[in-house]
Amino acid sequence: MAASVSTVASANKVTLSLNNSVAGISVPSTAFFGKTLKNVNAKGASIPKVPNRSFRIVAQEQEIDEKKQTDKDRWKGLVMDMSDDQQDITRGKGMVDTLFQAPTGTGTHHAVLQSYEYISQGLRQYNLDNTLDGFYIAPAFMDKLVVHITKNFLKLPNIKVPLILGIWGGKGQGKSFQCELVFRKMGINPIMMSAGELESGNAGEPAKLIRQRYREAAEIIRKGNMCVLFINDLDAGAGRMGGTTQYTVNNQMVNATLMNIADNPTNVQLPGMYNKQENARVPIIVTGNDFSTLYAPLIRDGRMEKFYWAPTREDRIGVCKGIFRTDSVPDEHVVRLVDAFPGQSIDFFGALRARVYDDEVRKWIESTGIEQVGEKLLNSIDGPPTFEQPKMTIDKLLEYGNLLVQEQENVKRVQLADKYLKEAALGDANADAISTGNF
Numbered sequence: 001m002a003a004s005v006s007t008v009a010s011a012n013k014v015t016l017s018l019n020n021s022v023a024g025i026s027v028p029s030t031a032f033f034g035k036t037l038k039n040v041n042a043k044g045a046s047i048p049k050v051p052n053r054s055f056r057i058v059a060q061e062q063e064i065d066e067k068k069q070t071d072k073d074r075w076k077g078l079v080m081d082m083s084d085d086q087q088d089i090t091r092g093k094g095m096v097d098t099l100f101q102a103p104t105g106t107g108t109h110h111a112v113l114q115s116y117e118y119i120s121q122g123l124r125q126y127n128l129d130n131t132l133d134g135f136y137i138a139p140a141f142m143d144k145l146v147v148h149i150t151k152n153f154l155k156l157p158n159i160k161v162p163l164i165l166g167i168w169g170g171k172g173q174g175k176s177f178q179c180e181l182v183f184r185k186m187g188i189n190p191i192m193m194s195a196g197e198l199e200s201g202n203a204g205e206p207a208k209l210i211r212q213r214y215r216e217a218a219e220i221i222r223k224g225n226m227c228v229l230f231i232n233d234l235d236a237g238a239g240r241m242g243g244t245t246q247y248t249v250n251n252q253m254v255n256a257t258l259m260n261i262a263d264n265p266t267n268v269q270l271p272g273m274y275n276k277q278e279n280a281r282v283p284i285i286v287t288g289n290d291f292s293t294l295y296a297p298l299i300r301d302g303r304m305e306k307f308y309w310a311p312t313r314e315d316r317i318g319v320c321k322g323i324f325r326t327d328s329v330p331d332e333h334v335v336r337l338v339d340a341f342p343g344q345s346i347d348f349f350g351a352l353r354a355r356v357y358d359d360e361v362r363k364w365i366e367s368t369g370i371e372q373v374g375e376k377l378l379n380s381i382d383g384p385p386t387f388e389q390p391k392m393t394i395d396k397l398l399e400y401g402n403l404l405v406q407e408q409e410n411v412k413r414v415q416l417a418d419k420y421l422k423e424a425a426l427g428d429a430n431a432d433a434i435s436t437g438n439f
Contacts (some may be wrong), residue, residue, distance in 0.1 A: 141178050145165065145285070152282075162305040172345030173311055174347070190217075190228045191216055195234065199250050214284075236289075259298050364387070
């Protein structure tokens, strides 16, 4: 330590001028700052006035000559380093004299975080390009989403833009998938949340998580990349589904937190952290099936802009063409398939396409043997089996579609819970099969 102090004492001094006053503050120009940094005296450099509320020392570009850096420079490339601070601290721990490092346990100077802890686990990364070849985005859906996101990034005079866009509608209509397509089209990697994260055994944890995810998205925006906070199935996690649904403290705090963020989108604080530093405004996109189950003040027009998504026949045909785009199904057959099942949701046709592969899987199981299925799937040297793409004809698609509809009708017709709770159905285990003639 004595050697370190003497090193600093013998170093050249550079006087800094802050707020047009020389306070005698000096910074040592030792090897710690790099060998290629040029000394700048107080007379030759004009340092802008720094406000009292923020103090930063920023290296100017003209003071650094990257061409003169050599391999012997210990800190070569540090100027262009764009990596994360936590990783820098972890790599540099023990490599610098203790004089220049804070003591252990003082916040971020003590590298205790792992990579998966400070990189958001809700960040959705897309490996596909944004050309969206073969995928269909409904024009009305895309218009509503793109306009809402764009308005939240604009500064419109005397206009209060709702922060939250609530997209709701029937089950399986492609709300989440259409949102992801629009995000990819705009080059946005959203911070994702689901309804399952809105409840916890610890009171206040879901509300804190919403604030954390919001601030993570705000940090991404501050760095120059567009981002949104996307919450799937909000009504399932924060709504009241009938009188038997338990309404917990976390439900109340989730509603209250979203209301507070919608009212103060640039001042979102974490518990125990209260400062006046503003964060970036982050658009919030939520999906659900019935927003009437949510707290009414949350969904009022000033806070949430609501969009009811009910795809038209053209939308359903366009999405189904994207589903069967690799199967060489003619467009006229897709139109006929959509018209044959008008009451079904869009994901019905995705499940229908998956059912066509059942015959190929049965053939492989028969040729392999049931006893060898596990070995072939998990421990095979040759890897998992591959299948040729089955030929999808309109007759086969209609056949499997009718089978799916029949299973849906069985669920609606045979309501065993009501029978077992309201009746003494002790000897009627096969009543439905007997009445339909399938027994």
